[in-house]
Amino acid sequence: VLKNVNLEINPGEIIVVVGASGAGKTTLLRLIYGAAKKLGGDIYQPTQGKIVVPNNVKVSILLPGEIEPNFGNESLIEHIYNKVKDESLAVEILNKAGLSDAVLYRARFYELSTGQKERAKLASLLAERPNLMLIDEFAAHLDRLTAMRVALKLSKLARKAGITLVVITHRVEIIRALAPDKIIFVGYGTARIAKKEELNAILGGFEK
Numbered sequence: 001v002l003k004n005v006n007l008e009i010n011p012g013e014i015i016v017v018v019g020a021s022g023a024g025k026t027t028l029l030r031l032i033y034g035a036a037k038k039l040g041g042d043i044y045q046p047t048q049g050k051i052v053v054p055n056n057v058k059v060s061i062l063l064p065g066e067i068e069p070n071f072g073n074e075s076l077i078e079h080i081y082n083k084v085k086d087e088s089l090a091v092e093i094l095n096k097a098g099l100s101d102a103v104l105y106r107a108r109f110y111e112l113s114t115g116q117k118e119r120a121k122l123a124s125l126l127a128e129r130p131n132l133m134l135i136d137e138f139a140a141h142l143d144r145l146t147a148m149r150v151a152l153k154l155s156k157l158a159r160k161a162g163i164t165l166v167v168i169t170h171r172v173e174i175i176r177a178l179a180p181d182k183i184i185f186v187g188y189g190t191a192r193i194a195k196k197e198e199l200n201a202i203l204g205g206f207e208k
Helices: 025-037 076-084 087-096 114-127 144-161 172-178 196-203
Strands: 014-018 059-062 132-135 164-168 182-187 190-193
Touching (some): 014 025, 014 144, 014 172, 025 132, 025 164, 025 182, 059 114, 076 114, 087 114, 087 144, 114 132, 114 144, 144 164, 144 172, 164 172, 182 196
Parallel strands (some): 059 132
Antiparallel strands (some): 182 190
């Protein structure tokens, strides 16, 4: 799927990954995750070459339908509290994920709307206190304004906390809100820092 890839992502950078469907964007995230978690298997390890990550890496990942937070019958506030063991911090994390309504704190995951579920998953990732976050199809089920707000909050939080953030999205407004340090283009069998003409073709005139 991907060949001749030579990329460097620095600690604390915000990276957006773009490219056509099926080009290998999710594969790139899986390989980074596999290196961070020291996983075996064909889908998590490259057949050639290597991926080097810092020894202190602590990764959280969201691959919809594949790797997602596990919500049971507990309320959202209980779910986050079980991870952080601090009620005030749990409330803060829910707020930063865009779930600031006190009614939602007591709601169960299955009671949420599609957009609220997406924000709950993001809150669950943040509660793991990662220094590397990998997110596929970021904010795909949020309306434009909410997606921008969540992306802006996540970007500010990542920069403040020194979290390295790698996000796959095709939405121009989300890219602008995230204000990435680099945009990686995945296509034609490889992944590389995107050129302006490639961004124009995919994103319809996006300018950093």
